[in-house]
Amino acid sequence: MKRKNQRLILLVLAVVSVVGxxxxxxxxxxxxxxxxxxxxDVARKGLPLDRAVRIGGMVKDGSIQRRPDxxxxxxxxxxETAHVIPVQFTGITPELFRENSGVVAEGRFxxxxxxxxxxxxxxxxxxxxPPRLGPQGQHKTDTLER
Known part of the structure; x- marks a missing residue:
C-alpha cells in the first residue's frame, strides 16, 4: 500500500472516531x-413532567414560607405576566435569595x-x-474598634 493511501485511511479513521x-x-x-x-411559558405550553427543567422569574413578595424542619x-x-409557579425546595438557599429578587430553580414539575x-x-x-468591595472596586479594610 502506498504511503499516500495509508495517510488517507488514517485521516478517515481519525475523523470517524472524533465524530463518533x-x-x-x-x-x-x-x-x-x-x-x-x-x-x-409554562402556562402556554403546559407542564413538562417528563424531564428536569429550570424555571426563572421573581420571588413574589410575601411568598417565602419556612417549614418547621x-x-x-x-x-x-x-x-411580568400574571402567571406564577409554586416552588418547594429543601436545602440551604443562596445568600442573595430573598423576596422581590430574581431566581432560577432547577428541578421537576x-x-x-x-x-x-x-x-x-x-x-x-x-x-x-461583592460585599467586601467598595464602590470603586477597591477592597474595604476591616477596622477593629478598641
Missing part, C-alpha cells in the same frame, strides 16, 4: 440538559403543578458588587 465520540457525548448529555421556562421552604415564582427544586440559584442585576 461527539455523537456519544451528545447522546449522554441529552438526558442531563435542563431547559429554561418562565411562568408564562428548618430546611424546607415554599415560595412562589412569577414573571409534579402533576399537581408544584415545582420541586433540587437547586436554587439567586440572580442579581448587572450592578452587583
Amino acid at each position: 465520540a461527539v455523537l456519544l457525548a451528545m447522546s449522554a448529555m441529552r438526558d442531563q440538559a435542563a431547559f429554561f421556562y418562565a411562568p408564562g 428548618g430546611v424546607t421552604i415554599d415560595f412562589v415564582v412569577g414573571d 409534579q402533576p399537581d403543578g408544584r415545582f420541586v427544586a433540587t437547586e436554587i440559584l439567586a440572580r442579581h442585576d448587572e450592578n452587583y458588587m
Whole structure:
C-alpha cells in the first residue's frame, strides 16, 4: 500500500472516531440538559413532567414560607405576566435569595403543578458588587474598634 493511501485511511479513521465520540457525548448529555421556562411559558405550553427543567422569574413578595424542619421552604415564582409557579425546595438557599429578587430553580414539575427544586440559584442585576468591595472596586479594610 502506498504511503499516500495509508495517510488517507488514517485521516478517515481519525475523523470517524472524533465524530463518533461527539455523537456519544451528545447522546449522554441529552438526558442531563435542563431547559429554561418562565411562568408564562409554562402556562402556554403546559407542564413538562417528563424531564428536569429550570424555571426563572421573581420571588413574589410575601411568598417565602419556612417549614418547621428548618430546611424546607415554599415560595412562589412569577414573571411580568400574571402567571406564577409554586416552588418547594429543601436545602440551604443562596445568600442573595430573598423576596422581590430574581431566581432560577432547577428541578421537576409534579402533576399537581408544584415545582420541586433540587437547586436554587439567586440572580442579581448587572450592578452587583461583592460585599467586601467598595464602590470603586477597591477592597474595604476591616477596622477593629478598641
